[in-house]
Amino acid sequence: xxxxxxxxxxxxxxxxxxxxxxxxxxxxxxxxxxxxxxxxxxxxxxxxxxxxxxxxxxxxxxxxxxxxxxxxxxxxxxxxxxxxxxxxxxxxxxxxxxxxxxxxxxxxxxxxxxxxxxxxxxxxxxxxxxxxxxxxxxxxxxxxxxxxxxxxxxxxxxxxxxxxxxxxxxxxxxxxxxxxxxxxxxxxxxxxxxxxxxxxxxxxxxxxxxxxxxx
Amino acid sequence: xxxxxxxxxxxxxxxxxxxxxxxxxxxxxxxxxxxxxxxxxxxxxxxxxxxxxxxxxxxxxxxxxxxxxxxxxxxxxxxxxxxxxxxxxxxxxxxxxxxxxxxxxxxxxxxxxxxxxxxxxxxxxxxxxxxxxxxxxxxxxxxxxxxxxxxxxxxxxxxxxxxxxxxxxxxxxxxxxxxxxxxxxxxxxxxxxxxxxxxxxxxxxxxxxxxxxxx
Numbered sequence: 001x002x003x004x005x006x007x008x009x010x011x012x013x014x015x016x017x018x019x020x021x022x023x024x025x026x027x028x029x030x031x032x033x034x035x036x037x038x039x040x041x042x043x044x045x046x047x048x049x050x051x052x053x054x055x056x057x058x059x060x061x062x063x064x065x066x067x068x069x070x071x072x073x074x075x076x077x078x079x080x081x082x083x084x085x086x087x088x089x090x091x092x093x094x095x096x097x098x099x100x101x102x103x104x105x106x107x108x109x110x111x112x113x114x115x116x117x118x119x120x121x122x123x124x125x126x127x128x129x130x131x132x133x134x135x136x137x138x139x140x141x142x143x144x145x146x147x148x149x150x151x152x153x154x155x156x157x158x159x160x161x162x163x164x165x166x167x168x169x170x171x172x173x174x175x176x177x178x179x180x181x182x183x184x185x186x187x188x189x190x191x192x193x194x195x196x197x198x199x200x201x202x203x204x205x206x207x208x209x210x211x212x213x214x215x
Numbered sequence: 216x217x218x219x220x221x222x223x224x225x226x227x228x229x230x231x232x233x234x235x236x237x238x239x240x241x242x243x244x245x246x247x248x249x250x251x252x253x254x255x256x257x258x259x260x261x262x263x264x265x266x267x268x269x270x271x272x273x274x275x276x277x278x279x280x281x282x283x284x285x286x287x288x289x290x291x292x293x294x295x296x297x298x299x300x301x302x303x304x305x306x307x308x309x310x311x312x313x314x315x316x317x318x319x320x321x322x323x324x325x326x327x328x329x330x331x332x333x334x335x336x337x338x339x340x341x342x343x344x345x346x347x348x349x350x351x352x353x354x355x356x357x358x359x360x361x362x363x364x365x366x367x368x369x370x371x372x373x374x375x376x377x378x379x380x381x382x383x384x385x386x387x388x389x390x391x392x393x394x395x396x397x398x399x400x401x402x403x404x405x406x407x408x409x410x411x412x413x414x415x416x417x418x419x420x421x422x423x424x425x426x427x428x429x430x
Binding site: 037038039040065066067068070071089091118119120121122123138139140141142143145146148149150151152164166167170171 | 252254280282353356357358361367386
């Protein structure tokens, strides 16, 4: 009984996700769904991506948070269109929320929408939003074993970004072990190693983002 | 309709949580429910607590994970009874899972059960397990703004532990701002600042744990 209800919710979500996709295809807008634990550096990576692509790619941002507008304010300072979704307790974004956010964005003047999902390494994986690519971030201080403990998102990811690599000297994060684990679980995923503090690795990441934008 | 089903699940969970509590009171066992994002250092704090209290307090551990037995293996090396719960995708522990785990622990020879919840700063807050105290961990690299963005767990916490304080020099974590935010939101919460790498602050934390154990 409970399972049935859950299925119905998911398939309703998938239907709306398909509607979002149709709209985005018509408008030639590419969408990345950026997911990670709280505090892994989603906002920092989005800010650096906006700065790197300024003048070349027209970016808009959808900020998903349980509460607060902290991230939307940070992104707004970069003078890009931004919509804040407050889920009011829910631990993930759903396609309907994203659909309403898309309606309030200037899609005709947008090439790329970056969706910052709610900070959660589990639940967002179950809800398609209509995105083109799923980006999963893991920060160095979280530890390389997280790929085994939270496999769902890593299995689905089109790109995995290891952030905060400037902290590698102060932690026990084992980069080769992590790369091997991802390679075994999801060999198609592109893996990036970046630091938004030092700027290391951002060029390669931005190049990938550019390569997936719909022409 | 969906909301009604959710309410029923929650109240069923609460009933089982009450049953867990009655058992634990009868057995004079104290339970801490340890919650945080993935990679904040729940397992490390539990390991240090076991080591500090060895020979004084009889500890058992319930390890909640979506997949893998990595943490249970680490804890088992400390020669304490440990039960692994694999939620198989679910983003939080529920009271029924904990009840079954308690049944397989030697409660007559146990003073304190440490429950490591699934790594998630959102969903575990909605499910009572029968615990005496809720402990919420935030690690320095996650950033001090998380208290505003994920308020539920911080509002419910009996103790908030800032971990990885050895990384303070390499991050922008603002301790006074964090303390002020917690103080405004949940003035009853005890706040600890620890590093499991350097050992700093562990004494005060362990003293608090000892003080809440049922005599």
